Amino acid sequence: MKSYDRAEIQGMTIKILHLADIHLGSLAHGKINPVTGINSRLEDFTRSLSLCIDRAVSEPADLVLFAGDAFPDAVPPPYVQQVFAQQFRRLADAGIPTVLLIGNHDQHSQGLGGASLVIYRSLGVPGFIVGDTIATYTIPTRGGKVQVITVPWLTRSALLTRQETQGLSVAAVGELLLEKLTIVLEAEIRRLDPDLPAILLGHMMIDTATYGAERFLAAGKGFTIPLSLVARSEFDYVALGHVHRHQVLCQEPLVVYPGSIERVDFGEEEEEKGYCWVEITQKRVKFSFCPLPARQFRTITVDLTTSEQPLEDLLKTIGAQDIRDCIVRLRYQIRPEQLCQVEQHLIHQALAPAHTYRIMPAVQETSSRVSLPELTPDQVLDPLAALQHYLEKRSDLQPLQADLLSAARHLLEPPQGQLSFLEQQSSLLL
Numbered sequence: 499m500k501s502y503d504r505a506e507i508q509g510m511t512i513k514i515l516h517l518a519d520i521h522l523g524s525l526a527h528g529k530i531n532p533v534t535g536i537n538s539r540l541e542d543f544t545r546s547l548s549l550c551i552d553r554a555v556s557e558p559a560d561l562v563l564f565a566g567d568a569f570p571d572a573v574p575p576p577y578v579q580q581v582f583a584q585q586f587r588r589l590a591d592a593g594i595p596t597v598l599l600i601g602n603h604d605q606h607s608q609g610l611g612g613a614s615l616v617i618y619r620s621l622g623v624p625g626f627i628v629g630d631t632i633a634t635y636t637i638p639t640r641g642g643k644v645q646v647i648t649v650p651w652l653t654r655s656a657l658l659t660r661q662e663t664q665g666l667s668v669a670a671v672g673e674l675l676l677e678k679l680t681i682v683l684e685a686e687i688r689r690l691d692p693d694l695p696a697i698l699l700g701h702m703m704i705d706t707a708t709y710g711a712e713r714f715l716a717a718g719k720g721f722t723i724p725l726s727l728v729a730r731s732e733f734d735y736v737a738l739g740h741v742h743r744h745q746v747l748c749q750e751p752l753v754v755y756p757g758s759i760e761r762v763d764f765g766e767e768e769e770e771k772g773y774c775w776v777e778i779t780q781k782r783v784k785f786s787f788c789p790l791p792a793r794q795f796r797t798i799t800v801d802l803t804t805s806e807q808p809l810e811d812l813l814k815t816i817g818a819q820d821i822r823d824c825i826v827r828l829r830y831q832i833r834p835e836q837l838c839q840v841e842q843h844l845i846h847q848a849l850a851p852a853h854t855y856r857i858m859p860a861v862q863e864t865s866s867r868v869s870l871p872e873l874t875p876d877q878v879l880d881p882l883a884a885l886q887h888y889l890e891k892r893s894d895l896q897p898l899q900a901d902l903l904s905a906a907r908h909l910l911e912p913p914q915g916q917l918s919f920l921e922q923q924s925s926l927l928l
């Protein structure tokens with residue numbers, strides 16, 4: 499752990515709120531709130547975000563670090579932009595310095611069209627910094643000065659020229675990108691004032707992280723950064739974004755993903771949601787994860803194929819779950835002949851306490867497929883033998899069996915000296 503000798507720093511504490519992956523405007527699994535006319539999921543995400551801002555304002559925090567992915571994409575509709583601005587404006591009003599980092603979802607087509615958050619720089623919001631490049635900021639706060647290195651989501655166009663990547667495989671480009679990042683980051687680290695606290699704020703995929711839904715959400719394929727590149731003794735805290743599952747990757751220094759503030763999809767069903775509260779005092783970093791009351795997701799899975807009374811069993815399974823106000827998906831396996839026993843309106847009734855739900859029946863296929871005898875390297879079937887085997891199993895084709903076989907023979911084994919039908923076709927192609 500670093501120690502700070504300057505008198506001005508001794509005894510001071512910098513209180514930081516670190517949040518990430520807001521994804522405001524993810525409307526999946528929502529419904530229109532009849533009272534407000536707003537999608538209930540936007541209200542959920544807004545509530546979680548406002549709880550973060552409430553904490554920052556009431557403590558107050560000396561610095562707020564947002565580690566990227568404000569919206570599902572770089573072109574959020576105005577009413578979603580407005581909600582985001584309304585919340586973050588409260589930080590500006592309270593005089594709390596804030597860094598908004600650019601995540602992969604905030605970038606418009608490989609960074610060419612700017613990013614959704616750059617408007618805050620254009621507006622000149624007091625105390626707001628937009629991190630869309632690798633840069634170091636020395637930020638004066640009520641708790642003293644702090645240095646923040648911003649590393650936004652990196653695309654190859656951020657660090658490499660077209661000539662450098664021409665003809666290279668994706669993996670080779672990734673390696674080159676990592677090489678460049680190492681050099682650029684090293685330069686920033688060497689310029690740090692060792693007497694001031696230093697934080698790395700990055701939107702990135704660290705190689706040791708475990709992840710869920712964002713693997714599928716990622717707009718572009720990114721590359722993975724080794725933990726050793728960011729877990730440097732020069733940093734007091736490494737504030738990350740991108741992975742939606744909260745996790746601490748390293749204790750010394752603390753390398754932390756706060757995770758998303760609301761569940762974005764079922765991939766995050768089991769994850770706790772929240773933000774991080776960090777206090778940096780001379781020689782010491784105090785860290786805590788603060789859970790948020792994010793809406794619950796619930797998957798109910800039941801196999802009814804062996805059930806004597808499928809409807810009763812299904813309703814019993816649903817009844818045993820606490821689904822009130824949850825986003826529910828019900829998956830059940832069933833045989834076709836059981837379908838008439840399952841009254842849909844009763845399932846809907848049972849699921850009514852849920853916030854929203856999806857019913858996903860999987861009807862088990864009963865028509866047995868024609869199976870071929872087990873094939874080994876020694877035992878192979880030529881096409882005619884395979885056809886013969888198939889026709890034997892297909893009683894409905896019995897009357898045609900002889901004709902089909904002779905037609906096949908004609909196709910595959912032409913009279914001496916002639917090309918087969920298949921050979922004729924392939925010679926035409928050549």
Ligand SMILES: [Mn+2]
Binds near residue numbers: 739
């Ligand atoms: Mn991301």
